[in-house]
Amino acid sequence: MDKVWKMGLVGLGGSHRSAAYMHHPQISVTAICDPDSDTLGKTGDELGISDCARYDNYADFLNADIDFVMIGSPVPYHAEQTLAALEAGKHVLCEVTAASSVEDCFRIADAVERSGLTYMMAENTVYFHFLQEWKRMMREGRLGTVFYAECEYVHEIRDRIMNPATGAVYWRNERPPLHYCSHSLGPILEMIDDRIVRATGSGKSQTIVPHGGPGCIDMQVALFETAKGVTIKLLRSSVAARLPAIGHYSLYGSKGQLENGRLGYDSDGWMYVEGEPECEKGAIPLPCPIIDPTAPEEATKGGHGTSEYYLIRDFIDALDRSVAPPIDVYRAMEYTLPGLIAQEAVEKGGVWLDVPQVR
Numbered sequence: 001m002d003k004v005w006k007m008g009l010v011g012l013g014g015s016h017r018s019a020a021y022m023h024h025p026q027i028s029v030t031a032i033c034d035p036d037s038d039t040l041g042k043t044g045d046e047l048g049i050s051d052c053a054r055y056d057n058y059a060d061f062l063n064a065d066i067d068f069v070m071i072g073s074p075v076p077y078h079a080e081q082t083l084a085a086l087e088a089g090k091h092v093l094c095e096v097t098a099a100s101s102v103e104d105c106f107r108i109a110d111a112v113e114r115s116g117l118t119y120m121m122a123e124n125t126v127y128f129h130f131l132q133e134w135k136r137m138m139r140e141g142r143l144g145t146v147f148y149a150e151c152e153y154v155h156e157i158r159d160r161i162m163n164p165a166t167g168a169v170y171w172r173n174e175r176p177p178l179h180y181c182s183h184s185l186g187p188i189l190e191m192i193d194d195r196i197v198r199a200t201g202s203g204k205s206q207t208i209v210p211h212g213g214p215g216c217i218d219m220q221v222a223l224f225e226t227a228k229g230v231t232i233k234l235l236r237s238s239v240a241a242r243l244p245a246i247g248h249y250s251l252y253g254s255k256g257q258l259e260n261g262r263l264g265y266d267s268d269g270w271m272y273v274e275g276e277p278e279c280e281k282g283a284i285p286l287p288c289p290i291i292d293p294t295a296p297e298e299a300t301k302g303g304h305g306t307s308e309y310y311l312i313r314d315f316i317d318a319l320d321r322s323v324a325p326p327i328d329v330y331r332a333m334e335y336t337l338p339g340l341i342a343q344e345a346v347e348k349g350g351v352w353l354d355v356p357q358v359r
């Protein structure tokens, strides 16, 4: 019989992502942790967690009967909670991004190496159905050699940065837009099987929420160069007025170009491939569903198409087989570090900086 893995959830919040995780037949939630007593009580009741397995203290929670910790707390806590979990002998599945500083990225990588435990970063966009399809196309060489890519993640979440009624600020107030780069870079790096070696960035203006912190910078753009020589442009904002939000990807290869739509992740895009009969007259419409039509009904419970369903399957599979998961600690840092370095480049006046290599 397949092993059932005991999951401890920390940071319960408003997220529905873990709903898909809990649906996995090999997962049993055995402990939960959150400093907010209302959230702890509500989630505990929903999940049927006994009072003695509900923790407001993380150190106590790590002593509970759990095999792995799903870290869903705010990003500023990710590094310390990851390190403590590994120290306590627990595997880790951590929300995006892995850490807020270069030093912490390296501390986590070292700790995973020393512990021999499994670490995965829960970057769900990589698992969007159309991006998995695109990855297959790239592997088949249909676009030829990719030399340029663009990605945009512009998602207005002012009310999750600052309370509109009271003006109280949340953790995202201190988080520059470029630090949240993994939704954009992750899928592109997977498609081109590459890593970023240099970065620069621009964007400091604050006209929309002038009294906020760096999280309220109007918009930032970064340019990256990869080890294979691909140029990537990334655009990020958490405050710019745009509805619907955009999660956009565009790639240019030696044989063609493709992109998803500009009205939400799964809006139809375009594709042109030189020499393919259906593109004889130019680009053709390209459906970009985030739901895999072949997945079972429960696969959409995570709320981002079928992405969480496949993500947790890969994590449990890695635990079962004691192998590295697809977004292992090195890949996690390759999704996280470029944004930290691009922000450093912005602060230094738009210089180009090397991105430290974690492997």
Ligand SMILES: NC(=O)c1ccc[n+]([C@@H]2O[C@H](COP(=O)([O-])OP(=O)(O)OC[C@H]3O[C@@H](n4cnc5c(N)ncnc54)[C@H](O)[C@@H]3O)[C@@H](O)[C@H]2O)c1
Residues within 6 Å of the ligand: 010, 011, 012, 013, 014, 015, 033, 034, 035, 036, 039, 058, 072, 073, 074, 075, 077, 095, 096, 097, 122, 123, 124, 170, 304
């Ligand atoms: N992958 C995605 O699509 C996606 C979407 C949204 C958020 N996220 C990630 O999920 C994480 C949480 O984001 P959120 O918007 O739910 O945050 P949030 O501010 O709503 O906080 C989540 C929960 O963490 C709890 N918390 C606060 N401090 C804590 C601590 N020290 N230890 C444990 N729990 C603590 C809060 O009480 C809350 O219940 C972040 O890493 C974020 O980047 C990912």
